[in-house]
Amino acid sequence: MFGFRCMMKAKNGILSRFTLDNNFLCFAFCTFAANLMSSVFGFYYVYYFLDVYKVSHSCFQFAQFLFLIWNAINDPIFGWIQDHSSAKWIRSRQLNILYGAPLFGLSFLYGWFPIYEYFPGSSEYWKCTHLVITLCFWDTMFSFVLLAHCSLFAEVTTDHTSRVRLTQYTRSASICGLFAVPLVEFCYETYGDTGFYVCLIFIAIVATIFMCMTGLYTKSVINRIDELPSADEPSFFSRQYLKLNLEILLNRNFLCFVTMNFLTVGLGHFAANFTKIFSEDLQLFSESKSNKILFFFFNSIGGNSYILLLSPLIMIYGSHMIACASFFLVLLSSVVLYFYRTFAMIVTQIIVLNVVAHGIGGLTDVFVSSLIDEDMVRYKRRLPISSMFFGLNALVTKPAQSLFPMLAVFFLDMTKIENKDGKTVRSQEAIVTLMCVLPMITALLQLIIFTPFRMNIVTASRGGNSTKMQVDLSKDWE
Template identity: 35%
Template sequence: MREEKVTGARSQGPFALVRHLTARIGAHPPAVAYAMTTVGASMMNSIFSFYYVKLFLNKYKISEGAFHQSQVVYMIWNALNDPLFGYMQDNSRMPCCSRRRLSILYGAPFYALAFLLAWFPWRAYQSGDWLSGLHLMVTLCAFDGMLTFVMLAQCALFAEISSQHQNRLRLIQYSQVASLVGSSSVLFCGLISHNMEDFGAFQAFCVLVAMLACGCMLYTGLNSESRFDSKTHPDGSSSSSPSSQPQLSLASVVSMTLQILINRDFQLFVLMNFFQVFMVAFCSNFTMIFAEHLIPPDVLPSLAKSLMYGAAFICPQILVLSSQRLLQRYGYYRLILLTFYVEAGGAAIMLLLGRHHYYLLAFFLTANMVLVQAAFSLFNLPLADIIDSDLQRYKRSTPLSSMVFGTNALFTKPAQSLSPMLVVYILNQYGYESLKDAAQATDPSVLQPLYGAMFYLVCLVPLSVSALQVLAWQPFSIRNSHTIDSKYIDG
């Protein structure tokens, strides 16, 4: 009965205009439906990752101890919820968990509400207030929990809509256009709120973003389908129907997880991806802080910095879109490896030039974030190939898409917490915590060690991490999936 109601909403709901426009412009309806979740998630994730560290450190004045405690709890929850939700979505008998689009449909409103938690303080915080620490802990866990539930379903859709490389490239292309639209929220947020100086305008804009993002994800939930949803048994039931799936024992779950873990390509990807997640968090959380302290306002005023921050979120999608021919010709393996070499080379050059070349430093901060985000946008391709390989190797009836994505996240998501914890600890060793309370009264000469530490972080972190990624990524063996039209027949 609930499924019939959802089907009726799809045919008569408020999204009929979007479907009509999609048909008029000749767009691919399944790709549009898939990409709408990317629009909504990009709008919220970009703002959240870019502003939450600065908000809690500078405005809510959270103590270093409370910040680290929140990050540790977040790190544990962040790692555990991905395989937990992955198991639920691959094996649950409840349609809201087992059907990809229904997970997005029902999870979207809670995802949007969790996004709003950070921007509204629970009271007027004093410096070191314990409640600000609890606020951060609840915010991180709630936001990541709903992000995981919705985005795991979308990641599974990526692998299950089609097995053909060209179709997956089309999903990447549509997703990058969607991400380009969604990531522009950082640019508009910075312009409207003057980089969060007008906090009331910032809050109002976040409420608007939450509403728009929720609507976009609801469109996916009402209009997207996995190719496994359409497979039926002789009795007419769906092969992915909860009632048709046998309940897996704990031993079966452990066995399947071990089968995923012993895949050497999966191991190499996870190791490389751990460092990439670390870099994404490093760039998203601290680019704004580094730019404000290392680049004087008379060199780059607030408006120019807002445009710089916006470009750092918008240009990755433009770069990926412009690389479609290269992806088709050379494949994702070579392009990802190339970004690591470029990141390392750029960091080495910037380190040699020094921090007083302000325009070059601004360009490096932006370009490094663009490369990191652009490479990260391609990571669904190797994971989808790993899922295909697992499906064929073990002759499964349906792929373990959510479990593969969830197991990957189990090992890589802790980097999202380790990155800000490590950087905040290093900065506080050079007086950053005291700077928050007395920025105007601090002698500029006293700040030189802090600025030096910031600059070395800006250069040495990407240089070291990209070198480690090259070593981890080079042995990856699935390099030529772009040359194979179809690894197996789509159902």
Template identity: 30%
Template sequence: MKDIKQKQILAYCSLTAGFGLLSSAYNFYYVKVFLNFYHIQESWFQLSQILFLVWNAINDPLFAYYSDNKNFKILKTRRNMILYSAPFFSLSFLIPWFQWSTNPVIVGLHLIFALCFWDTLFTFIGLTACCLFTEISQDNEMRITLTRASQVASLFSSFSVMVLEHASNGLQDFQAFQVTTVLIAILSWFLMYYCGKNCHTQYDLQQMQQGEKSPDEVCHKRTGHESYWQQTWQIVRDINFISFVVTNFFQEFHRTFLHSFMAIVCDQLITADEISQSSRSTFYGGVPFMSKILVISIAPILRHFSYKKVIRANFIWKISGGLVMYYFIGDGHPWILMGFLLIDKSFANGTFSLFNLPLSDIADANMIKYKRKHPITSMVFGMNALFVKPAISLSPMLVVAILNRYGFSQIKQSTGDIPSPSVNPLTSTQLEDLKGTMFSLVCLYPVVLGTIQLISWSFYRVLNYRTKEVDV
């Protein structure tokens, strides 16, 4: 049994590493590439984000319901879902980095297709990964071990941004960037392929042991007798689910801002004379690494303090850290600013890495409450994504709209390979206003979002169904 658990952990970590290689790089670069290199018009950028938001709202619950309730070959097991979709996920990662045309309409269509194709595979594999986390074992100790082990694996994947930064010299050598993305996509596919061949849930293992079935004969058991709307109503009426979804929405809102705009903000607020491009590239690549170290460090704490208290501590940091940075330190200290961003992003990503634990508990509680033989894990995670993923579109839409009102569109059109000669440079006063707006966003975003999260998280009640104890 110990060997089986170790193999399951290794296979799950392989998926985490492959998935993280692509997602961290994609989220970090796609906004910057389309804004600064392809010079996408704001109207097309906003339209792409709206369509992306709509597709997000459709595909998550759709994939979730079919995953738990239908018997297509690709959905036969969680393992099969990873195996067959991995090569397409790697392909979707490459779409943004090879420009179709300089025509503004084609650039806009390029972003729309890239986002929707990416999110289709991201959702499909992401949901499956979350289900594997829940269904490999119901034991809380095993889940904590999985959380810690997957973060160790993610240390490897977190270097994708650093590799791309140094290979391309901060995107100055775009061809080198493109070549490196292809190599990363191939490596990611190989890692996910290994998971697809070797990762079984506890329910798969039960069929293999009791029925003497081979891995290829195992089939994920479906609920079958309930409609989509029945299962949806059962989930969304749960106060724990509502509390978690509100908290998670604003967590994703914050993370997306940091993913997409950290490099853009630092390039404007910190000059090359203060901190070199090489140092900044190392910093950008090191931030994901520090996030993983944080989760690995706090995982043992979860055995003594509940994840609810650990997550709540992060919201307190957001509020206090942002206020101190804005009112007492200011924007005149570049190294302190980078240190603040490092801590803020590490805490944001680290806390997000723990969110599988409460969602798994919600799925377990749903199975017990409605007397199921198998949890509707995909539906729980899918409904969460339905409400949370719009934040991925809304966050950059809001930030781009704010920054463009202060002249950011003029700056981005004067950068990249072919600067526009018709663009008037900003005056020194306008440039200072833009920098002040960026600094305010960096500091006050976490304050506002952290306050909302602290309130919503207070309604979450953790029930351990083995001991019948409630952690408040």
């Protein structure tokens, strides 16, 4: 009997480790839905508009420039509205997600259908207009819904250990969502355009349903609906509003983080947007469609798998040290590729760029949540200004989504060569050079900039009905 009891205790202990947290699971549904759509959008839109719709490179650069501007300014606007609006449905993170989900799904579908063919006049003009609307519509809904989702991350739980655990849920959900890329590639290769469009519509419907589930069932430790803004809440662009932004922007930790994150986001979009193009131009898997699909799939799930595998090390050594070690890995891989331009090293470099950039991007919520907690304690705020933090982070980092692809397209255009048939094509030598030099410079800057960053540990001590948060702020201002 004693042995049986010991065995049952051990079994229950093991099972307790794997008990699902329903609230964390509901929160992760939105991550799953967003990755279903964003992985496909990021993977295909550059290829589709350049190589299928045949949009001119000048038009592409112009659209990226307009997208860069709108991409940067909409997040702070949505951030202020979600934090300071008197309307309950706007103040509630969950209702933002619930009501924004259908439009998010529609914004995903819009770009894949060549609506410009039904308009008279210059085809190039309507193609360019179609690209601009596609990018801006997509980013508007992406920002509105996921800004609320990111802010909810900081309000679902308040301690670092639980946030790392919540990150495990979101990264697992991301991996499930990233099955969309090989699925779409399989449908496209097997059934052509019909399979491609059917698959996209299916993805949009599934994503919308899962986002609505997050909006309906996720619970927060902070009640934002019942606690209306006080009379002294700052109006938009008032002196107090600017003061709030300056308090965030002048924090050394925040500056270190957003500069590093700008480079991470740019490198991540460079890797995601050009993986298919580089694979096609370098003919990496031209003889095997199955190997190509597996390669794309591994690049899609690699970043999230990377964070999941490193979660025990993150618990021990901290998110900051793991991030710096990852930047060093990119730097090392880029240097090796520069001197040894073999097939194996090219494939390895593409994998490293996708894995590290998207993996470290998965820790963004942990870093920003730490900054939000620090700010709330430092300035004794009644409610955390989570959306403003994520909005300002986006203001700085979102332009990288356009700048890095624009830089890559400009470099590849400048180095084009003529093939045997007299056609102008991208130089394979230039592609490999771009693949090692751009990440090499980026990783070196990331190491220099992010090393001084310090994560402040916030603890909650409960006495009676009140919650007191404590943080060691001395290290931030040494």
